[in-house]
Structures are given as C-alpha cells and as structure tokens.
Amino acid sequence: MIESIRVLTVAAPLAVGFDHASHTRTHSASVLVELTLASGHRGWGEGAPRPYVTGETLDSAVDALVTAAPDILADAVDWRSVDTVVDSLASIDLPMVFGGRYPAPAAAAAWETAVLDAACRVAGRLMSDAVRMAAAPSWRPPEPVPVSLVIDLSRDVTVTLGRLPEPSRAALRHVKVKVGRDVDDAVKRVAQAMSHLTAETSVSVDVNGAWRADQADRAASRLAELGVAWIEEPTSARDWAGMARLCRAGVPVMLDESCGGEDDLRRAADAGAATHVNIRVSKCGGIIPSVRLAACADALDIERQLGVQVAEIGPLWAVGRALATSLTGWRAVEAGRGDEWFLEPLTEPAFAVDRTRHLAAPLTGPGTGITPTPALLGIARPRAQWCAGDGSWRAAS
The missing domain is CATH 3.30.390.10 (Enolase-like, N-terminal domain)
Known part of the structure; x- marks a missing residue:
C-alpha cells in the first residue's frame, strides 16, 4: 500500500x-x-x-x-x-x-x-x-471557532492591544500573556491587558515554568486579585506540590510542559495540582493521543485548551484546526500566527485566521486539505x- x-x-x-x-x-x-x-x-x-x-x-x-x-x-x-x-x-x-x-x-x-x-x-x-x-468526547460537524490572541515577550501588551480597532478587541474571547522570571513585570503585563479588555474577555498568564515556588506563591494572590483566568505552567515541570499549593489558594493552574499524556494528567489530578491542561498535537504524539487526553480531562473535570507549537509550518496547524473546529469543550483555542511569521505562504491553501473577529474556519479536505x-x-x-x-x-x- x-x-x-x-x-x-x-x-x-x-x-x-x-x-x-x-x-x-x-x-x-x-x-x-x-x-x-x-x-x-x-x-x-x-x-x-x-x-x-x-x-x-x-x-x-x-x-x-x-x-x-x-x-x-x-x-x-x-x-x-x-x-x-x-x-x-x-x-x-x-x-x-x-x-x-x-x-x-x-x-x-x-x-x-x-x-x-x-x-x-x-x-x-x-x-x-x-x-x-x-472516539472523540464531543465531536460535532466542523464550524468556525474563536481563537485566542497570544502576546509573547517580544511584544508590548499595551501597544499590541491598543492597535486593535475597538470592534476587534471586543470580539476577543481570550488573551494569553507570556511572562518572564520577573514577577512584578508579569503582574504589570496582565494588568495592562485587562485595562484594554472587557469583562467578557478572559486573560491567562503563561510562565513556561520560569518561576521558583516562592515566586509563584508571591505572584498568585496578586494575579488572583486581578482576576486572571489561570496560570499556565507556573513552576518547574511536574512540581505537583507547588502547583497543588496554588490550586489550594484558589488560583487555577494549567499544565503544559508538565503534561505529556494521560498518566501525567492523572498524577496531577490525584495531587490536586491542576484545574486546566494545554493539549498540543506534537507534544501528545498525534491526533489520537490528543483526543484521548481531551477525554481524560473531561472525565477528571479538568478544563482544556488546544495549544500550538510556535512556528508550525503546515500539517500540524491543519490537524489542529480539525481538532479545534470539530470538538466542543475547549476553554480556549490557539491557532498560531503563520500569516505573520512567514514571509510567503508555506501551504496551499495558505494559513488564514479572521483577525478581525478572531475566528478560525474549518479546512475543507480531503484529509487536511493542504x-x-x-x-x-x-x-x-x-x-x-x-x-x-x-x-x-x-x-x-
């Protein structure tokens, strides 16, 4: 064959x-x-x-x-x-x-x-x-899905959101703010984001495991006061004790690098160390393991985000689009920025997201269609x- x-x-x-x-x-x-x-x-x-x-x-x-x-x-x-x-x-x-x-x-x-x-x-x-x-947990015929805006450390939060026309800002359903090791700067970046957004737009912070446990503890109450939706990967990978401490303090915690599959998610759930999980196709090993992890999260009452690897060039963002547009239950969906990252299209049809309404449309196939x-x-x-x-x-x- x-x-x-x-x-x-x-x-x-x-x-x-x-x-x-x-x-x-x-x-x-x-x-x-x-x-x-x-x-x-x-x-x-x-x-x-x-x-x-x-x-x-x-x-x-x-x-x-x-x-x-x-x-x-x-x-x-x-x-x-x-x-x-x-x-x-x-x-x-x-x-x-x-x-x-x-x-x-x-x-x-x-x-x-x-x-x-x-x-x-x-x-x-x-x-x-x-x-x-x-055996997807919540399949539906594909339809457009809202996608998050991710503000990485190379971008100023105020400038990035300030450049968006008001209707486009209002259409945002979720904004992820990347932060570094400086807790004070992290809190500042989140506060800047929230000052430009309505209450209908949730804001999360992604630490990528950069904080020590004491930094995470110090940041937690300040971010909770701001109303942050969750903190993604706040401390070193699989620091179940540190993340459980944040959860007990009432701060939602999303696993990313700490969760490569169902075993990690169950360990985190047993430790009380997670309220959310970021599912990425490449990190999980494909579509089928990603679907299984989504089902596992649903069974454990853990909310889920569909994430991406930075600079996916084609097939990955396309299969991610299939998951995003045909499964319900995502707390947030990332689509990547292939239209901004690359000087010319790398696939036919080209990567596309409606940046005004922040919507990603299904691909038409057969297969991924690209x-x-x-x-x-x-x-x-x-x-x-x-x-x-x-x-x-x-x-x-």
Missing part, C-alpha cells in the same frame, strides 16, 4: 520572532513526513520537536522515524478504510514505538498525521472524520527516503 516515505526537516526563518521564558525562536523547527501510496495519493505529517518540551531535536526525530518506521509499516496499519486505519493507530503506543526507552511524540505525530492524511485523501474524507472515529507550496519544499532539507521496492532507507534527494 505504501510506495515510499520521505523525511524532511524545515528551519524556515520567521519574519517576526517569538519570545517566551524558555526560548527565543527565530526559525521554525519541524520534521515532515511525506507518505506516497501505491494509488498515487500523498499524505503529509508534521512534528515539532522541542528539547525544552519533550527532549526531542530535529535529528533525534529523524533518527526515530528511520529506525522504527519499517517495522511499523509491515503489519501495523490496516488500510482498508479510514476506520480501520484509525483503529490500527489507536492500538499502538506510537511515541514509545518511535522512542524506544523514552517517548518520541514529535516523531510519532509526524508519522500518525501523515498516515491519517493519506487515508482520508484516498477515501475523500475530511480529517475531522478521523477525529470522530478516534499541500506544501514550492516555497516550503524549496527550503526543506530532505533527510531520508524509504521505497517499497527495496524496503530500505537511503539518503533523500
């Missing part, structure tokens, strides 16, 4: 940088999987390895794909229909298969999303259909290629 696999990496320069407490990003960092079937249909998948999130790098993700993919190809995927493909993938712990001793969720996400994209294209189905088949542009393929670095004829990997051209 699979004729060939090609693995590429992309480090596209950003027209506008993105800063948060853990990293300053000036380029994308994605691994792409191009899957060509005997029918001629192609599926595209993407993973965004981030050392500070999952410990993966571009090179380790490529190595994981090249090492594990031939074994997975043999018998693991039943290609008879989209349903059987979803069932096949759901039966495998892909992050562990690709990672071996340690999970490799970005590599798994690149592989899984390519397989699902190819299967949906063959059947003429939308990617949202694969979401429904993955293909890489010549601009994207022109900057992609081919790393390895597998062909069914000889069943082995070789350097890609």
Whole structure:
C-alpha cells in the first residue's frame, strides 16, 4: 500500500520572532513526513520537536522515524478504510514505538498525521472524520471557532492591544500573556491587558515554568486579585506540590510542559495540582493521543485548551484546526500566527485566521486539505527516503 516515505526537516526563518521564558525562536523547527501510496495519493505529517518540551531535536526525530518506521509499516496499519486505519493507530503506543526507552511524540505525530492524511485523501474524507472515529468526547460537524490572541515577550501588551480597532478587541474571547522570571513585570503585563479588555474577555498568564515556588506563591494572590483566568505552567515541570499549593489558594493552574499524556494528567489530578491542561498535537504524539487526553480531562473535570507549537509550518496547524473546529469543550483555542511569521505562504491553501473577529474556519479536505507550496519544499532539507521496492532507507534527494 505504501510506495515510499520521505523525511524532511524545515528551519524556515520567521519574519517576526517569538519570545517566551524558555526560548527565543527565530526559525521554525519541524520534521515532515511525506507518505506516497501505491494509488498515487500523498499524505503529509508534521512534528515539532522541542528539547525544552519533550527532549526531542530535529535529528533525534529523524533518527526515530528511520529506525522504527519499517517495522511499523509491515503489519501495523490496516488500510482498508479510514476506520480501520484509525483503529490500527489507536492500538499502538506510537511515541514509545518511535522512542524506544523514552517517548518520541514529535516523531510519532509526524508519522500518525501523515498516515491519517493519506487515508482520508484516498477515501475523500475530511480529517475531522478521523477525529470522530478516534472516539472523540464531543465531536460535532466542523464550524468556525474563536481563537485566542497570544502576546509573547517580544511584544508590548499595551501597544499590541491598543492597535486593535475597538470592534476587534471586543470580539476577543481570550488573551494569553507570556511572562518572564520577573514577577512584578508579569503582574504589570496582565494588568495592562485587562485595562484594554472587557469583562467578557478572559486573560491567562503563561510562565513556561520560569518561576521558583516562592515566586509563584508571591505572584498568585496578586494575579488572583486581578482576576486572571489561570496560570499556565507556573513552576518547574511536574512540581505537583507547588502547583497543588496554588490550586489550594484558589488560583487555577494549567499544565503544559508538565503534561505529556494521560498518566501525567492523572498524577496531577490525584495531587490536586491542576484545574486546566494545554493539549498540543506534537507534544501528545498525534491526533489520537490528543483526543484521548481531551477525554481524560473531561472525565477528571479538568478544563482544556488546544495549544500550538510556535512556528508550525503546515500539517500540524491543519490537524489542529480539525481538532479545534470539530470538538466542543475547549476553554480556549490557539491557532498560531503563520500569516505573520512567514514571509510567503508555506501551504496551499495558505494559513488564514479572521483577525478581525478572531475566528478560525474549518479546512475543507480531503484529509487536511493542504499541500506544501514550492516555497516550503524549496527550503526543506530532505533527510531520508524509504521505497517499497527495496524496503530500505537511503539518503533523500
């Protein structure tokens, strides 16, 4: 069924940088999987390895794909229909298969999303259909969804919100404010945001694990007084005791880097250390693990946000769009800023968000409905290629 696999990496320069407490990003960092079937249909998948999130790098993700993919190809995927493909993938712990001793969720996400994209294209189905088949907790026919505004550390809060026309500010449903290690500056940035917004717009703060426990404790009461909706990843990853202390003080806490899957979420729930969780496709290992984590959050009465990796170049934001527009229950949805980060479109159709009404529309498929542009393929670095004829990997051209 699979004729060939090609693995590429992309480090596209950003027209506008993105800063948060853990990293300053000036380029994308994605691994792409191009899957060509005997029918001629192609599926595209993407993973965004981030050392500070999952410990993966571009090179380790490529190595994981090249090492594990031939074994997975043999018998693991039943290609008879989209349903059987979803069932096949759901039966495998892909992050562990690709990672071996340690999970490799970005590599798994690149592989899984390519397989699902190819299967949906063959059947003429939308990617949202694969979401429904993955036992999604609250599926609906795709419809536009409100998306958050994320203000990173490179942007002044007052200037960013002040530039928005009043109708556009009023249409915002959620604003995330990135902050650094300085607690006083963090409180100032949140207060500035709230001074420009109505009570209908919630505001959260994302620390990216930068605060010590004592800093988080000191900031909590001040941010609670301002009415912050939640603090995302306030202290070091999996500091269950510190985050539980904030929750007991009445400050909602969202897990991000601390939650790679259901086991982490259950541990946090048992410790009373989380009220919210940020679900990101690459961090979780694909669409199916993301859907399962959403269902787990619902069962634990933990609210959920659909997040993104900074500088997703195509397949990742597209499958995220499928999750965002076909599942209900998101407390907030991030869509990324592909229209601002890259100098020219990297996909056809191009990344698009209604920045006036802050809405993301569904993609139309089949599959994700997108293909890489010549601009994207022109900057992609081919790393390895597998062909069914000889069943082995070789350097890609």
